[in-house]
Amino acid sequence: MAEEEAEQSWDQTADEWLVKPGHCNAGGMAQLESGGFYAAAPVEGEAGWGIICKVPAYEEGILQDDGSIKKMMIDEMELLHTFVTAYKEGKRPASATGLWMGGMKYTITSNKIDEDLPKGEQDPIPWFFGAAPKKGVHFCMTKSQVVAGFYSEEANQTTGNCKKAVLEYAEYLLELGY
Numbered sequence: 001m002a003e004e005e006a007e008q009s010w011d012q013t014a015d016e017w018l019v020k021p022g023h024c025n026a027g028g029m030a031q032l033e034s035g036g037f038y039a040a041a042p043v044e045g046e047a048g049w050g051i052i053c054k055v056p057a058y059e060e061g062i063l064q065d066d067g068s069i070k071k072m073m074i075d076e077m078e079l080l081h082t083f084v085t086a087y088k089e090g091k092r093p094a095s096a097t098g099l100w101m102g103g104m105k106y107t108i109t110s111n112k113i114d115e116d117l118p119k120g121e122q123d124p125i126p127w128f129f130g131a132a133p134k135k136g137v138h139f140c141m142t143k144s145q146v147v148a149g150f151y152s153e154e155a156n157q158t159t160g161n162c163k164k165a166v167l168e169y170a171e172y173l174l175e176l177g178y
Contacts, residue, residue, distance in 0.1 A: 010038065011043045012043055014029055015048075017168070022157070023151065023161040023165040024041075024149040025042075025152045025155050026150040027040070027150065028048060029148075030080060030145070032085075032088075033144070035084065037052060051150055052148060054076055058103070060100070060105075080099070083128070087128045088141050099130050101150075102150075104135075105132065108129070109130070109131050111126075125142070125170050125174070127139065134152065138151075140169075140170035143177075149166035149169070150162070
């Protein structure tokens with residue numbers, strides 16, 4: 001099994017851990033240092049890439065406190081890096097646009113760095129969750145990686161099963177030294 005895994009791409013590994021069990025409709029891996037995704041699932045037809053991230057940077061209308069809409073640039077890799085760095089350090093991220101993934105805005109509703117989460121070498125594994133209408137995304141950070149699992153209620157997926165799959169994959173990566 002270890003030899004087979006060594007020959008697989010990270011796209012395929014993410015597919016096996018997150019998508020194929022049916023708990024996530026998409027998943028991916030990004031570098032903690034940059035927030036840049038380098039693996040996406042589902043692999044078939046590169047479908048995961050269309051769900052997890054949108055590049056290059058693009059313009060969106062962002063609702064302001066006074067009710068007006070302001071056009072702002074969205075750089076999803078930069079935003080992910082901002083959010084994961086803040087949460088890993090136990091801080092609240094500062095972003096004028098919020099977190100965007102795959103062209104969709106996600107509202108961060110939960111984040112934890114506490115004793116309820118599985119133990120990795122960095123004990124415990126930092127995690128946060130973003131919600132959008134009828135879908136969501138769970139993120140876990142290892143020493144050098146970010147694991148993201150996306151679920152869709154329309155595909156009969158649940159936040160709990162998606163979170164569990166993401167945490168298990170993050171634990172696996174930690175065992176491998178990532």
